[in-house]
Amino acid sequence: MGENSPYHSLSLHLKQLRLSHMLNQWQSIEQRATQEGWSYAQFLLALCQLESDRRFQVRMQRALRESQLPLGKSxxxxxxxxxxxxxxxxxxxxxxxxxxxxxxxxxxxxxxxxxxxxxxxxxxxxxxxxxxxxxxxxxxxxxxxxxxxxxxxxxxxxxxxxxxxxxxxxxxxxxxxxxxxxxxxxxxxxxxxxxxxxxxxxxxxxxxxxxxxxxxxxxxxxxxxxxxxxxxxxxxxxxxxxxxxxxxxxxxxx
Structure with missing residues (x-):
């Protein structure tokens, strides 16, 4: 994959935008999209959902640590x-x-x-x-x-x-x-x-x-x-x- 390829450029842009989970997952999602015939919108939505879900989990973990709630009680x-x-x-x-x-x-x-x-x-x-x-x-x-x-x-x-x-x-x-x-x-x-x-x-x-x-x-x-x-x-x-x-x-x- 050359430095001028769209794949390389996309990875660089995702890194610059700090979309880390999207960066790690987009190629596997692209493969699935190709196999299943997804539209461009479906592919983009899947990537955004992955990034959103990951960020939610990170926020949750940070907020739970900050809260100092007793462990194991829910x-x-x-x-x-x-x-x-x-x-x-x-x-x-x-x-x-x-x-x-x-x-x-x-x-x-x-x-x-x-x-x-x-x-x-x-x-x-x-x-x-x-x-x-x-x-x-x-x-x-x-x-x-x-x-x-x-x-x-x-x-x-x-x-x-x-x-x-x-x-x-x-x-x-x-x-x-x-x-x-x-x-x-x-x-x-x-x-x-x-x-x-x-x-x-x-x-x-x-x-x-x-x-x-x-x-x-x-x-x-x-x-x-x-x-x-x-x-x-x-x-x-x-x-x-x-x-x-x-x-x-x-x-x-x-």
């Missing part, structure tokens, strides 16, 4: 039958489209330890990423510590603004944040900052009536809950702990 392996009181239909209706994120609405998952709140939160995060949204998962205590440090460095406003690039911020296990004025003040500032601006997904062991155990005073509790629930779907899960059930099953096998 809707496909969540045992919905274990949680008969879970309003699964409302949850799935919400997460199968992005309008709730575009409206900066929140999702609150409440329930005792071990019922799968983190698993569901990870599933929501994966769905949002598949729909083209940016997601970041934090344990609530870890994020609060980062925000505390930023406040000490007089960088809290810029840190909160940087988090705005994520359409959905997941705060897992809110109830483990210490009832300490420094911690709860930055947590409240995060909630107030994202109110009607970006979405939060929060998991917590305690019902709202017990959130005085999280915030340092009742006025802050009321103000935080008011902002969170104003535009939110609230799902309460009542079920036996998955971890406890697994421990019982293991003990029966011994």
């Amino acid at each position: 809707f496909t392996n969540f045992e919905f039958d274990h949680c008969p009181t879970l309003n699964a239909a409302a949850l799935m209706q919400l997460v199968q489209q992005t309008s709730w994120l575009e409206r900066s609405e929140n999702l609150i998952l409440l329930g005792p330890s071990g019922v799968g709140k983190t698993h569901l939160a990870a599933g929501v995060g994966q769905m949002a990423i598949q729909l083209g949204k940016r997601v970041k998962f934090f344990s609530a205590t870890a994020l609060v510590q980062q925000l505390q440090y930023a406040k000490l460095q007089l960088q809290l406003p810029s840190t909160l603004s940087k988090l705005d690039r994520f359409d959905l911020l997941i705060l897992d296990d809110l109830g483990y944040v210490k009832k300490d004025e420094a911690e709860t003040s930055v947590l409240f500032e995060l909630i107030a900052h994202r109110y009607e601006r970006r979405s939060l997904l929060i998991t917590a062991n305690q019902p709202f009536s017990q959130w005085d155990a999280i915030f340092s005073d009742s006025m802050m509790t009321v103000a935080a809950v008011d902002r969170l629930v104003h535009h939110a779907l609230i799902i309460e899960i009542q079920a036996e702990s998955f971890r406890k059930q697994s421990a019982v099953e293991r003990s029966k096998q011994k």
Whole structure:
């Protein structure tokens, strides 16, 4: 294949345009097109679909790495039958489209330890990423510590603004944040900052009536809950702990 051939020129142009997957596949697709008598449009469409699919997969992998979602937790392996009181239909209706994120609405998952709140939160995060949204998962205590440090460095406003690039911020296990004025003040500032601006997904062991155990005073509790629930779907899960059930099953096998 000479340097002046259209094949060589096409490869150079594809390389310059950074159409790497199309560059690697076009000759095999051309052979198939010739064998099956495709039109020029069919051939071009097949090449574009290959490149588009590849780029989507690369974006997905990058977004999943960035999100730091827990591995191995998705809707496909969540045992919905274990949680008969879970309003699964409302949850799935919400997460199968992005309008709730575009409206900066929140999702609150409440329930005792071990019922799968983190698993569901990870599933929501994966769905949002598949729909083209940016997601970041934090344990609530870890994020609060980062925000505390930023406040000490007089960088809290810029840190909160940087988090705005994520359409959905997941705060897992809110109830483990210490009832300490420094911690709860930055947590409240995060909630107030994202109110009607970006979405939060929060998991917590305690019902709202017990959130005085999280915030340092009742006025802050009321103000935080008011902002969170104003535009939110609230799902309460009542079920036996998955971890406890697994421990019982293991003990029966011994």
